[in-house]
Structure formats: C-alpha cells, structure tokens
Amino acid sequence: MKCPKCGGYGKITNYKHVEGGVCFLCWGTGAITAEQHVEFQEDENKKAARREKRWTSYEELQAQKKLHEDRIQNGYYKKKREEEEKSRIRKLQERHAVDNPDFVQKTADESFKEFFKLLDDE
Numbered sequence: 001m002k003c004p005k006c007g008g009y010g011k012i013t014n015y016k017h018v019e020g021g022v023c024f025l026c027w028g029t030g031a032i033t034a035e036q037h038v039e040f041q042e043d044e045n046k047k048a049a050r051r052e053k054r055w056t057s058y059e060e061l062q063a064q065k066k067l068h069e070d071r072i073q074n075g076y077y078k079k080k081r082e083e084e085e086k087s088r089i090r091k092l093q094e095r096h097a098v099d100n101p102d103f104v105q106k107t108a109d110e111s112f113k114e115f116f117k118l119l120d121d122e
C-alpha cells in the first residue's frame with residue numbers, strides 16, 4: 001500500500017534535518033503493508049482525539065475564566081467576603097453575648113467591626 005505518511009515519496013521534506021528526511025513509516029520505500037496502514041490510521045485517530053481533548057479543556061478553561069470575570073463584575077467575591085465577615089462577627093457576638101439581641105444590635109455598627117477583628121486575632 002502507498003505510505004500515507006510520505007504519500008509514497010519515501011521522504012518527508014519538512015524533516016530533511018532528521019536522517020535526511022527519510023520516512024520513518026515506510027523507511028524510504030514509499031510502501032507499507034495493510035497491517036501497518038491500519039496501525040498508522042489508529043495512531044492518527046488517537047492523536048486527533050488527544051487534540052480534540054486539549055481543545056475541549058481549553059474551552060472549559062475559557063468558560064471558567066469567563067465565570068470568574070463575571071463574578072468579579074457582579075461583586076460575587078465581594079459579597080462572599082462580606083458574608084464571611086458578617087458570619088465571623090455573628091460568631092464573635094454569640095461568643096461574647098449569647099442570646100442577647102440588645103448586645104447584638106448595639107455592636108452591629110462599623111466601629112465594633114474593627115473591635116471584633118481585634119478580638120478575632122486574640
């Protein structure tokens with residue numbers, strides 16, 4: 001069968017620098033067996049599948065990047081940080097004044113936020 005790698009030419013011009021460009025599939029004869037042809041085709045299909053997989057991964061990555069940028073855009077991380085801070089402050093309030101709504105109310109403002117941060121570092 002005609003070698004599909006070199007097109008029956010026996011040499012691959014793009015690989016002149018490697019062993020004078022001799023085709024490594026047919027070793028310069030320009031012909032291969034039917035069995036070799038099947039193997040070659042299977043290898044090519046595997047390579048194509050790997051390329052496809054890389055492409056999909058890249059698209060997934062692009063989608064993740066887009067999601068991340070969207071989240072920055074709509075303040076997702078900022079909200080998340082604020083929620084975490086609120087929850088931390090709530091825990092501290094609970095630790096320092098269990099079931100005391102008056103205390104919680106009184107310590108809800110900005111000045112106490114800083115104070116609670118200091119307590120949190122204890």
Ligand SMILES: [Zn+2]
Pocket residue numbers: 003004005006007008009010011023024025026027028029030031
């Ligand atoms: Zn060849």
